[in-house]
Amino acid sequence: DQSQISNLIKSKPILITNPHGIHARPAAAISSVARKYDSEILIKKDEKAVNAKSIISLLSLAVNQNDSVYVYAVNEEIIKSLSYILIHLYDSSGEDQYQISPKHVDGNKYYGIAASFGIACGVLKKKGKLNFIIEENKNDILTEKKRFYEALNKVKKEIEYSLANLTENDQIYSGILEAHIQMLCDPALIDESLSIINNNKSAAFAIKQVITDNCNILAKTESTVLIERQDDFMDLLNRILIAMNTKQIQTVNHDLPTILLDNWLTPNDLVMIDKNVVGLISVAGGATSHAAIIARAKGIPLLVGVNPSILDIPDNIQVVLNSKAGYVNLAPEPHEIDEVNIYLDSLRYKHQIDSQNAKAKAYTKDGHQINCYINIANPEDSRDIMLNGVEGIGLFRTEFIFLNRKVPPTVEEQYKIYADIVSNAGNIPVIIRTLDAGGEKQIDYLKIAHEQNPVLGIRGVRFSLQRKDLLIDQLTAVAMVNKPNIKVMLPMISCIEEYREVKHIFEAIKKQNGVTVDIELGIMAEVPSVVLMSDIFAREVDFFSIGTNDLSQYILAIDRENLKLAAQIDYFHPSIIRGIDMVVKGAKQMSRPVSICGLMASDKLAIPLLIGLGIDQLSMSIDSIAENKAFIRNLNYEDCLDAAQKSLNLSTTFEIRQFLINKFIHAVG
Ligand code: PEP
Ligand code: MG
Secondary structure, three states, X not given: OHHHHHOOEEOOXXXXXXXXXXXXXXXXXXXXXXXXXXXXXXXXXXXXXXEOOOHHHHHHOOOOOOOEEEEEEOOHHHHHHHHHHHHOXXXXXXXXXXXXOOOOEEOOEEEOEEEEOOEEEEEEEEOOOOOEEOOOEOOOHHHHHHHHHHHHHHHHHHHHHHHHOOOOHHHHHHHHHHHHHHHHOOHHHHHHHHHHHHOOEOHHHHHHHHHHHHHHHHHHOOOHHHXXXXXXXXXXXXXXXXXXXXXXXXXXXXXXXXXXXXOOOOHHHHHOOOOOEEEEEEOOOOOOOHHHHHHHHOOOOEEEOOOHHHHHOOOOOEEEEEOOOOEEEOOOOHHHHHHHHHHHHHHHHHHHHHHHOOOOOEEOOOOOEEEEEEEEOOHHHHOOOXXXXXXXXXXXXXXHHHOOOOOOOOHHHHHHHHHHHHHHHOOOOEEEEOOOOEOOEOOHHHOOOOOOOHHHOOOOHHHHHHOHXXXXXXXXXXXXXXXXXXXXXXXXXXXXXXXXXXXXXXXXHHHHOOOOOOOOEEEEEOOHHHHHOHHHHOOOOOOEEEOHHHHHHHXXXXXXXXHHHOOOXXXXXXXXXXXXHHHHHHHHOOOOOEEEOOHHHHOOOOHHHHHHOOOOEEEEOHXXXXXXXXXXXXXXXXXXXXXXXXXXXXXXXXHHHHHHHHHHHHHHO
């Protein structure tokens, strides 16, 4: 309506690059942002302008790829905010923030949560799933029926045997086993299989068909309980096929670019990952799990929390994984594959340019220097750091050297590893974090007692103080390196006595080992108690590093592995921003350095805010350092200070994100 429009400001033309234009999901994303504002917002294509708050109206515009649209609103801020969403519909930095519910399936697109950002194209392969070679046609109906009944009976007997032999502790599984027996005796399952066999099909083909159809029906229900029952059916199917002596295909050979899929990906899977794996998908797992941390360090996109029915999709189909937008597309159009390849080429080009400049220091335009460190998980990660412009190792997560083995590494083994890293690092600082076991980081052979709430239990330094033998070995190995650039950091510190106790032990070890240099002993600020008394800690500790992953978990009271709350555990929450501010202020009273080593330090949207809060050391994932240094060179320190002050006064995560997007959109690019 012309009269409405004439009172509003008009945006520049916005080209829609999303291959499917503004379809239902982008429309939902646009309207959800528009609804945050009370004033009128219109989107116009050609001569038609519609209300941006209505999904149906937006769809009626029929916006396709390469159409141009305009935003009309009362002020520039709203125009910028809506323009950002429209521009980013394709690579969809917008979409994942607007809370697509995990486990959502839309045609060929399976949605999940981005645990490592990126876009990849490759063939889908299941990691752990048994792959059977099933012959479809068999003429001997009687033999196949016999084979069918024998297999069912065999599996039933196996389950009954397990049921009869459950130990006291395992009684909780009895319900599941009984349910499996019920499923095996299900008359519909038997009748449908027999009628398929009657059509000259094999017993294996028949049971697979019936169970797969059944799972497809379950997948379409809205009930989580029913959806999860698919696991039981697939488990039974595997057992029945094995009982029928069905031939299996040997483990997958990743000779093509591969997107690896599994119910659960463990850190061990990822540490050993094949170089042809370009993307990862898991049904379970959280965005801050260790598997996710390794995926990010390796620069491999990872989507978690995907609907389990994806596990029934056959291997070897070509898919596009866009974890940034939160989905994998199982039937991409050829043009989509081309676009992804062009996009990946352009990324490689930008990366090449950023890498050429990586060695230069990162100064903001107005001359404020930010030290860019990296997080590492093993000595190999430190190999080429001198070439990549790394200015320090801000966090070595030593729990990784305790994985993939049956006993803890000895002092000598650890000494070699630490000395190797320090030698790769030359003179730049290397911060060794002592073992952070417990919580979601379980190491089987350490036999950490089962606890009701493990993340609130014996983890990090609490565990080290209970297993002083391990702590002493670790500190001895560090002391033996005897170099001034090696430093020690303690995880999960929550009270000063813990720090004092470790310090006391470390002093004795340094003396025993004739250490001639100063080795600093710092702490992670990741438990709220440290934030609240950072000024007191600052009197004793040598430095702080803020672990925003755990700090978010503990301040917001959200388990970092809880998929249902994954969208809410957001480090842009006002309380986290205020927490960081408090740590910096407390530390500055005694001039102690503060860095950030959680995920937040790698996030471009967060970096200006962190700089403005007084952080001048960021410890990020290896793959993002060159790009983030280039990004910092595009910032103004004054703008960062201003952004931090304004953010400290905002009341919601959404407002902070929107404010930062509007302010730094030019630099984020
Ligand atoms: C953190 O908690 O932010 C952190 C860096 O440590 P981790 O992710 O290893 O717990
Ligand atoms: Mg932590």
